[in-house]
Amino acid sequence: MSRYRFVIRNYFDIRLYRNQIRAVDAVIFSTPEYAFGIPGVLKNALDWLVSSGEFTHKPTGVISASPLATGGDKAHASLVQTLKVMTADIQEEYKLIVPVVRTKMDPNGNITDPELERSLLTLIKHLAARISNANHH
Numbered sequence: 001m002s003r004y005r006f007v008i009r010n011y012f013d014i015r016l017y018r019n020q021i022r023a024v025d026a027v028i029f030s031t032p033e034y035a036f037g038i039p040g041v042l043k044n045a046l047d048w049l050v051s052s053g054e055f056t057h058k059p060t061g062v063i064s065a066s067p068l069a070t071g072g073d074k075a076h077a078s079l080v081q082t083l084k085v086m087t088a089d090i091q092e093e094y095k096l097i098v099p100v101v102r103t104k105m106d107p108n109g110n111i112t113d114p115e116l117e118r119s120l121l122t123l124i125k126h127l128a129a130r131i132s133n134a135n136h137h
Contacts, residue, residue, distance in 0.1 A: 014048055021054040025131040027088075028061035028123075029079060033072030038079050046082055059130045060088040061123055063096045071099035093126035 021027065031038050049055060062079050064072030076097050083090055096119055098104065104113035111117045 017045075018049065018052055018054050021049065021058075024058075025134070026059040026061070026127045027055075028063065028127065029083075030063040030065070031072070031075055031079060033064060033066045033068075033070075033075035036074040038075045038082075042079070043082070046086070050082075050086055055083060055086040055088040057087060057089050059094065059127050059134075060090050061094040061096075061127055062090060063098065063120075063123070065098035065101040067100060067102050069099045071097035071101075073097055089130070091126070091130075094123060094130075096120065096123050 029042070031042055034040075037043075060083055062076060062083065064076035064079070066072035066075075076095070080090055080095065098116060098119075104111060104116045106112050111120070
């Protein structure tokens with residue numbers, strides 16, 4: 001019987017990924033909801049960092065969007081829970097749920113809803129203020 005040796009090469013450089021997260025002042029996640037949760041690839045990417053400390057006290061924004069009126073609230077809750085386990089700094093001002101997202105964007109992905117635009121800018125301003133305060137201490 002012949003023996004075959006299969007080598008699966010994974011070109012995902014976990015050290016580079018961890019260094020990139022460690023190097024930034026803040027992170028914003030924007031995710032759709034799939035089957036009432038976050039996409040598997042996002043969960044897998046976070047699982048690589050659960051115990052390594054890159055998100056410890058890192059200001060982190062969380063945005064979910066859905067064509068449903070719930071705005072991806074289950075994915076949002078799941079992502080926030082995972083990030084809190086990782087001790088990310090997630091304040092209410094850094095969170096946004098976007099219901100019926102298709103009514104708030106054009107087919108090219110441009111925001112057409114003034115309230116959504118204001119909400120996104122407010123989230124970014126809060127994160128920027130947090131970063132600015134941290135850098136001055």
